[in-house]
Amino acid sequence: MDVISKKEEIEKNGFTIINNIFTEDEIVNLITIIQKADSSNGTFRKTKDLFAIRQFLKEIPDIVPFILTQKLSSIITQLFGTGYAVVKSIYFDKPGDSNWFVAYHQDLTISVNEKTDIAGFGPWTVKQNQYAVQPPLSVLENNFTIRIHLDDTDENNGALRVIPGSHRKGIYRAETINWNEESEVVCGVLKGGIMIMRPLLLHASNRTNNNHKRRVTHIEFSNQQLPSPLLWSEALK
Template sequence: MIQLATLPVLFPVAPNAPAAAAEQLALNGCATIPQVFSIQEVTQLLQIIDKAEATSHNFRRTQDLFAIRNLLGEIPELQRALFTPKLRQLLDTLFPNTTPCLTKAIYFDKPAQSNWLVAWHQDLMHNVNQRLDFLGFSPWSTKSDNVSVQPPREILESICTLRLHLDDCNATNGALKVVPRSHQCGAIPAANLPAYTLNAITCPVPAGGVMLMKPLTLHASNRSTSARPRRVIHLEFSAAELPSGLHWRERLPIL
């Protein structure tokens, strides 16, 4: 159990400070960096997404949400606009002496009229190409043609999530709440969550900013109370090698 009384308050790091962000990510399981993307770069990303043909089953549009799964597989032209020098510098800092691959990419747009919350959870299940029963890989889930599994803790700890915010995001339009240092506790049983979530903080992120997070970090979001949208590109990276025959379903080398 983490010592709730000793947890630090999480502050955004200074712009263009990937080393400070990496240190804060390792300590707290989360960090924010403003101004990783300029407003012009954000506009370009949104234009590319808006022009995409939404014909695949990976495009999901409802009254409350527009989402694109396997984002770079569906819209390959996003790669050049996403992997800017600043983002590459950040990845070099987060993964020193190794080259990560992209393991998952999602775009989601929570429009102003939507008003749903996301309950407290850790990102334990990850998509892979097939089910192979290796020690430590469990439980498994198969939905339609998607296979996912909870990998061993050392694999989960190797993953880094980058959430690129395309709109200003704060507590009024669903900014993430997190529990600092909860990533140090492994998979937390649902019955134990109340002991952790009392220490939650909210992480506002400006448009063009990036929030870094570990999959084991407890996080959630409240219902929106404003008319502002929240558009986010969610990217996951890892340099971990999975057992032979098993690989990340959306694995994409960084060119």
């Protein structure tokens, strides 16, 4: 891995792709652990078009050492330094016949332990007994997400479409995108590869049209401490 070029890509474009991080055997092991999990909890969502697990690493703690491998931890340290920890995790499984799609958006909220009145934090939402809030931009600008791909992903089965550089423009509403100035990139990632992205990067995904699955783990990292009494609700102990 060319660390300097990857850092530059993240700084300039808001994302980078690194393939061949997890082996075939490691991917099979991850899928096996997920399939054995008790899906009766409310954080598990299963429909015809999507299977998702919120608070993924907390719901399936046995999978943590197989996700946060020495190789992945080394990449994080090389690209971002030390002190970063998991603060949110989701597992997505888009079936081969899925019509699920996601319009352009930024990831503007963080998961926290309670709702309280703190300057700069808001609006608030609650979903499945999980509080989420939009924090100050400084928090979002410093965080990053790693998406681990358990299947080959391209434009035919819901690979992310992104607008390079949009992470540097603050809150950027999809309805205000000027396509005369912006360009779109489709982020194909091989099975076992990762995509690293900033939360403020505008991203979207299409419906699947080739009958191929797309399974991804979405893990957010931060090195920041929230103002008391707020805590990262999904921080690993």
